[in-house]
Amino acid sequence: MLIRHASHASWIRMKDADSLTVPVFRKIFACRGRVKAASLEVTCDGVYEAQLNGSRVGDFILAPGWTEYSKRLQVQRYDITSMLQENNSLEVTVGNGWFRRTNAPWTGTQNPDEFLPAMLIAALHIVYEDGSEEVILTDDSWEVSKSTVTLSGIFIGEDVDMTLKMEYEKAQTCVYPKNILIEQEGPQVREQETIYPCRSFRTPKGEWVLDFGQNMTGYMAFEMDAHAGERLSLSTAEVLDRSGNFYTANYRSARSQLHYICREGHQSYKPRLTFFGFRYLRIDEAPENFSADQIHAIVLHSEMNRTGWLQCSSPLLNQLFENIVWSQKGNYLDIPTDCPQRDERYGWTGDGQIFCRTATYQYDVRQFFRKWLGDMRAAQHENGWVPEVIPSLTAYNPGGAAWSDAVTIIPWQLYQTYGDISFVADMYEAMEKWIAYIPTVSKTPYLWTGCWTYGDWLALDAPPDYKPATIELSKRGYSNDDLVCSAFYANSVDIVIRVGKLLGRDVKAYEELHGQIVSAFQKTFGGRLNTQTEKVLALHFNLAESPEKVAAALAYQIRACGMKLQTGLLGTPYLLHELTRYGYAEIAWSLLLRREYPGWLYSVSRGATTVWEHWDGIKPDGTFWDDDMNSYNHYAYGSVADWVFGEACGIQPLEPGFARAKIEPHPDRRVQSMSAILDTVQGRIRSAWKYTDNGIRYEIETPVQTEIILGNEKRVVGNGRYIFGE
């Protein structure tokens, strides 16, 4: 889509409105003949909902989405041909969305323009049957009023007063850049599923609560009869506390509520300019006779087709697989977020890269990432530094290892899954700038030392008497920060070399650099691979001098501490892969199947329906890990699904995009059967295994030439379906 008309329009605003006012802009116009085709191009500095003659225009929720606003703002174009009448009224309500910080002061400024009032730019283009054309652009002939939405924000939720009468005044044109306008790049966020409450009950405190049975991202919708001035107030929560009461402390400063003042008569409503992460709703106030069956929930996420499915004989594992899918749905709402409920919901680059491989297996996320990587390029600083959240915020830490390395890791993963070289080609310059930045801040040549990092965030291996200087440090376990940073530096340089070769660039200097990093790493850290994560990173990024010995030490260490993982955000995604690669698949399985803390099945056995931020977000005694940083929809540890696809079921690309594949399953008797389906760009790959009386039966389906490795036997097969064993 090309922006044809909107760039000729003027930005308009409401005179004297402050930055939190939610205006509705209006244009009344008549068609001067029979309409052949008509379109609306529109965007705003916030989020909007457009209605034409009382019907919603399009089904893009929270348009125009979140981009690096100071550089890129998406414009949408809607076909409105069938909506036009002789006399028309177009109304566009503009809320704060992601553009303005309505709370969460600790995040600093969300974007330098956040104190500007709501603004709109739009163009209607009408082609008449007689061949003539008409373009209606936003200008001071448009009108504007305060809308029925009296407060709106991503973290706040929405306040609505349906008794308000619109008082329109002339809109004002204003100056705001138009060179930031870009075509729509990402997939649209749409309503995806409807969920009805499975339980309506009173908590011990007497609160009236509805349980939807699924932690989700979206909003509530209701229909009822009411008198003008009656109120419906709803609060959201992900979990109940151990007494069974409604628990919201983990939302921190995100109010996350809907306050609705009714008009007279029959009415239905759903929030128009915000979203919530929730499983439970508390009905704080309701019109008389309001009942639970008048309300339902609507799941929102970016449009993406499902491509991967896991299924096995263990109900707990199946629930884990479901939870991982739900955490992707919950956190792929226009950008990949860390969590969808508390006062963050940011595009944390670390979480984004950790989960990226799993994401590409579960859904087709090509368009989703193409847009976000565009924002990453736009947000990268001149000196090469990549912010830790994309779109960027102004008041944050300097990002660093594993977070900023998303600039190399994500495009490389997209290329592996989809075989589309443009993912790495488009990012090559950004990757080169990033690895050129590291030596400018590092204290040691060929290593990455002395810099800010989140380290192995949330690792469990700090000794009990460890008293770090800051709270931030207390959350990152005991792995050596310099080692962690240097390992990711080596990996990013390695990716730049591989991409450079693909693109036919001269990569000699990078190869030399990589050699120097590896030897500096081995010299400095080779004898000091103490924690599980230190070992895992050295193995995963091929930095260990004697990988077999390191892997054996890792296996020993895990057994010695009672078959427990101690890794944080950085070690965990690679842990099972490295154990399997060096012959310890049985330990990888033990970790996966562990039902106690710390383990993937612990949250599942506590009734989780999405992946938790902390293994023990709810402790065995029912108390919480903490109020401060305790999300129940945090996909990072869900990255274990790529081990299940890639190792347990054994599906790997031998060439990017699965142009050739390898299938080398690693079954384990503790699970009777398992199957993975992956709809690759080449077609469907299926790998299933099942323990039988006679051994194991494998069923494999592949659309491409594939190496099938079962135990010590390797065969190369063409496309087809194969059964081995009985």
Ligand code: BGC
């Ligand atoms: C987020 C994480 C993120 C981290 C940075 C947290 O508050 O929720 O998932 O990566 O900050 O360490």
